[in-house]
Amino acid sequence: MEALALARKEEQNQQLKERILQLKKERNAIILAHYYQRDEIQEVADFRGDSFLLAQKAASTDADVIVFCGVHFMGESAKILAPNKTVIIPDERAGCPMADMVNVDGLRALKKKHPNAKVVAYINTSAEVKAETDICCTSANAIKVIESVDSDEIIWVPDKNLGDYVSKFTDKKMIIWEGYCNTHDMLTVRDVEEMKAKYPEAEFVVHPECRPEVVKLGDFVGSTTAIIKYCKESPAKEFIVGTEDGTGYQLRKDSPDKTFHFATKYLVCPNMKVNNLKKVAKCLETMSPQIYVPPHIADQARLSLERMLQVK
Ligand code: 13P
Ligand code: SF4
DSSP states (O other): OOHHHHHHHHHHHHHHHHHHHHHHHHHTEEEEEETTSOHHHHHHOSEEEOHHHHHHHHHHOOOSEEEEESOHHHHHHHHHHSTTSEEEOSOTTOOOTTGGGOOHHHHHHHHHHOTTOEEEEESSSOHHHHTTOSEEEOTTTHHHHHHHSSOSEEEEESBHHHHHHHHTTOOSEEEEOOBOOTTGGGOOHHHHHHHHHHOTTOEEEEOTTSOHHHHTTOSEEOOHHHHHHHHHHSSOSEEEEESOGGGHHHHHHHOTTSEEEESOTTOOOTTGGGOOHHHHHHHHHHTOSBOOOOHHHHHHHHHHHHHHHHOO
């Protein structure tokens, strides 16, 4: 973008941020933003985090309104955990293709085939699917959650890559669904090898939603928060990052003296980027779109989410 256009954009963003802050006060709202959101949204957020930290925050906030900047299942989880709050999202079309890869009928059929198995659902699932499960998890606590379950047989939905990764840390039998994240699954061994050749001093940090052969190359494997923490604490000065590009905002904020190279330019989740500042301001103005989860679904799904929050 040329300098003048850039300056105009910056000025527009500044005005939108001021409007958002004012509306936030009027509504007694809190803005929660996932680490994969655009930088300008993370800048205006009260709290940034991965899916686990944001679920925890939604469950404990005393604000009246939660503005959830992430994808749809995250807003739903917030509403399920805080049923008396109004949860609004900037754009209803921000979905998660991986969450859409598992549905209730398919999961019920699998449960029938494995009647003794307990179902562990990645938080990247719809409320209807969560209502069919025993416990939720995120990439930050998946191994602990699996170990906490009272069964040696686990049905795991929907991420086959994360499922493969966690299966290496448990003796339990894992029946793994065939879903995947379109963004993380895009990263190939070749991409990583090319980057390693270009930046031989850099450590490779990778999210377990990537393919198993890519995860194997990691100097560190972990959830978004774990990656951010690792990079901050590591003595290394240069990193090749194998997760979504929005993470760069927190990485650079925490470690301004370090260099971060994203492993490909394709590590951008288009769904997360559907949200922008204009939509954040609009949803606070109109108080819509609001998340609604039918109470009979929410009550069942809440059990699964709350069990996850209790795992230590
Ligand atoms: P975490 O937030 O658990 O790191 O998950 C990554 C992700 O893909 C969220 O949609
Ligand atoms: Fe879904 Fe992947 Fe985007 Fe996360 S990064 S919202 S898992 S598509």
